[in-house]
Amino acid sequence: MFAGTGKIVVSMWFPRLSSERALRIWPVDAPFALTLRQNNTEQVYCLNAQAEKLGLHRGMSVADARAFCPDLVTRPARPDLDARFLSALRRWATRYCPWVGRDGTDGLVLDVTGSTHLWGSEANMLEDMRRRAGRAGLTVRLGLANTRGAAWALAHYGNGATLAQEPQKALAHLPVAALRLDETMSTALQRLGLRTIGDLCATARAPLARRFGPKLMLRLDQALGHSPETVNPEADPPHYGVRLTFPDPIGLMADVMAATSRLLGPLCDKLKTHEAGARALTLTLRRVDQGSQQVELRLAAAMRDPRRILPLFERGLSEVDAGFGIDQMRLVAAVVEPLPVQQIGAASARSSGPDRLNDLITRIGTRIGLENVQRFLPADSHIPERSFIIAPAAYSTAENGWSVGRPRPLRLFPPEPIAGTGPRPPERFRWRRMALATARTTGPERIAPEWWLDDEGWRTGMRDYWHVETRQGRRLWLYYTPQNPGWFVQGEFA
The missing domain is CATH 2.20.25 (N-terminal domain of TfIIb)
Known part of the structure; x- marks a missing residue:
């Protein structure tokens, strides 16, 4: 069992997160690397285990990597997909505790205080983490301690050890980089002969603080537990959905429209609170025989005005078969886009024209499909037949017009x-x-x-x-x- 008292923190580090995410989609049985263009040079961004065994490392140029390993398989890195994958891992990690936050671009931090007994012991919990990550094809290194800084140090530099003694003794042999210091500060400390955390602890604090600033002392105190550091869980994205259950089934068109109006009110209020607008709405109507029907509404522009949205549901609701009655309705904004609040004034009055056009496009789109309502947009070409493109009106804007010196035929x-x-x-x-x-x-x-x-x-x-x-x-x-x-x-x- 964990020898410390109070808070228990686990640091999960995925050293090959990017490459292993890509290999889950396109498996490669060869040295593999993801590349990213940085400082006008194509550099190695992340590697698999085979490439690392050949001496390749992050940050080296792709040309040098191919000179060492001609059989190297490369693909472009996608940091945006890595961030999404890490978000999915964060949701998975909530099976161990509710307090899970991101730790950089390739790690997670968990406050498992009060949760470890569900696995019998801390060792069993860590083993379960390793087993499940390995089953998913992910390499994970774990550190468990009573402070966030110590857990991070053990995960990155302690070979996944568990802090089972005093933090100062357990971390003494680790390099100063284990305190989450930048490379410049770590190099400067090593030049002074301060190579380990134990060396720092044995040195007077005042000279170090004067030379390196308060950050060094703060990181040391956080690792040793002298300065508190919280684990901030990432908030789940807002869910834009509302539900209405009826004591008696309804079936008349007027009643269904009235219920839809009641659902739109709180949904649009929530969208307004988060400065968002709906581009696609799904209305699910459950009948008393447990059957259900859905009415989907795709909008030509982001919208959160219930008075404008409600009439657009009429066509879809008119085709609903209520059967023996509808006892529950659920409205969900399936696609949401940012819609900042606008200043009320003369500009808002002039904006009614585009709003009416978007409503018209939506009405036509419910009949023939939004993709089939198209508009002409200018293209960067002086060739007449190439000076325009055709794009769906709902997914494009006509802000800029053509600037042609001579008239063109209609x-x-x-x-x-x-x-x-x-x-x-x-x-x-x-x-x-x-x-x-x-x-x-x-x-x-x-x-x-x-x-x-x-x-x-x-x-x-x-x-x-x-x-x-x-x-x-x-x-x-x-x-x-x-x-x-x-x-x-x-x-x-x-």
């Missing part, structure tokens, strides 16, 4: 050849079985091809575009190819 289509000679538009020509006569022309506007792209349509070279108004009322966009003489119609103005 309708743009693949080039259609017409008869004509010379660099100026023909006075008479036939297009789409219509005989047209030129009344007025504006141009030319010369557009050169993008030489860095191989576009079959622009292999004829540069184009001279003309705005041609015909006597028959057609306003066309024609172009002439001087390098390969020919006339084409590519667009029509409104």
Whole structure:
């Protein structure tokens, strides 16, 4: 049993968290490393055990690593996925105690005070941690002590030992880096001959504090238990869901809409508290026969106004089969986005236009799908057919418009050849079985091809575009190819 009294802290360190996370998805039976570009150099970010046995280490350049190990398999590192994986491990670690927090980017800290008896002893609990982590393909090093600093030191530098004696004696042989000091301070201490924690304890505190500042003494006191250090558990993300149970089943459309309104109120209040808005809502209706139906509502923009959201449920609720009655309804915001509070004033009055447009997109999207409601957005290209992209209106914004010196036609289509000679538009020509006569022309506007792209349509070279108004009322966009003489119609103005 643990010999200390009071608080019991466990430090869990996953030294190969990034590489083992990646190998869980793509197993590799070879030396393996994750790479990350730092300081304009591709460096080794994390390794597996085989690569470490060959002498590779973190921070070395990928070129040097391949020189040592030509068979090295590399993949780009994903720190964002590592953070998500560590969050999942934090939730898993709550099986041992409720107080679990992150410890850097590759570790966890657990306050297991009052929980160790559930496993019989501290040793049994640590063995259970190792066994479960190993079963998941993870390397873990554990340290158990009565202070957070001592547990961290044992996990990182004590080979997973358990502090079963006085902290000063147990930590005396560990290097000064075990006090969670930065590399610069650790190197400076070693140059003074202070290589272990025991050396620090045997040195006068005042000179050390004057030379290295209060941080060194604070870390030493935290490890020895002279200065308190808490374990702050990471708060779970807010759950945006509300439920309503009825004493008597309901089935009328008006009653279901009224119940939905009652659910939207507290849900939107919670969203407002966290400055968030819902992009997707799921309404589950449970019937008295234990069957259930779901109504999903995807919104064109983040929203938390119950008065705007409620009418959007009408179409989906009208198709619900209430059976012998509905006795429970549950509303969940499945997808949530940040929606900061805005200043009330003239700007908010002008914002009603975009709100009505988003409501319209949502209504149409409930019928044909939000992905099928699309808008044109400008693209960074001077080629007419490449100057725009088509994107779903619900997942894009039209804040910036086109900045074009010359007008562009409303309708743009693949080039259609017409008869004509010379660099100026023909006075008479036939297009789409219509005989047209030129009344007025504006141009030319010369557009050169993008030489860095191989576009079959622009292999004829540069184009001279003309705005041609015909006597028959057609306003066309024609172009002439001087390098390969020919006339084409590519667009029509409104």
